[in-house]
Amino acid sequence: MRSPKICFTELNQVSSQRLGNFSFLQSQVANWQKLTQIIQSHLPPQGQWQVVYYQNGLLTITGDNQALISQVRYLHNQFIQKFKTIPSLEGLERIQVILKTPDKPTSKKYTRSKTLSNETQQALRQAASLVNDAKLSQALLRLASPDNIKVE
Incomplete structure (x- = not known):
């Protein structure tokens, strides 16, 4: 060699x-x-x-x-x-x-630009109470929540 x-x-x-x-x-x-x-x-x-x-x-x-x-x-x-x-x-x-492999992108945090109207929030809560699936019901309640602002 x-x-x-x-x-x-x-x-x-x-x-x-x-x-x-x-x-x-x-x-x-x-x-x-x-x-x-x-x-x-x-x-x-x-x-x-x-x-x-x-x-x-x-x-x-x-x-x-x-x-x-x-x-x-x-x-x-x-x-x-x-x-x-x-x-x-x-x-x-x-x-x-x-x-050359690109650098891994960092996760970006997004904020909801618009809040849901009261009618939409109420409709989502009613839908959550009617659904038999627990996970889907919880997801609908989270979506209807005004505190649910940050999404990764």
């Missing part, structure tokens, strides 16, 4: 440290951020691109647009030739492009 290719000269100073060392990981991330800035001009400008890994000739990039990711995958060989002109990517053999 080949040893990892060192991308930047300052990596030579920390390469003798253990792989689990925090400072080594920090330097790796800093180097990948530099690579991200360098390759931005070579990738389609409509996308948001980020280098997440580069070692042993494998460059892994994330993007936020599936159509552009497909385009980069299709033109894989052309992008390899472009990137090989960059001194820190001379040993590039393969590009892996992954769709």
Whole structure:
């Protein structure tokens, strides 16, 4: 198995440290951020691109647009030739492009914009008293309640 290719000269100073060392990981991330800035001009400008890994000739990039990711995958060989002109990517053999997963949306709280009229509330209460299903009856009573404002 080949040893990892060192991308930047300052990596030579920390390469003798253990792989689990925090400072080594920090330097790796800093180097990948530099690579991200360098390759931005070579990738389609409509996308948001980020280098997440580069070692042993494998460059892994994330993007936020599936159509552009497909385009980069299709033109894989052309992008390899472009990137090989960059001194820190001379040993590039393969590009892996992954769709960046969007952050999970936080739940939004909604407030009822209108309160139910008294007639509607009364009708819901009457319907709740006529229904034999306990869960449905409770749901109708909650709906008729003026305190039932917040919904997640």
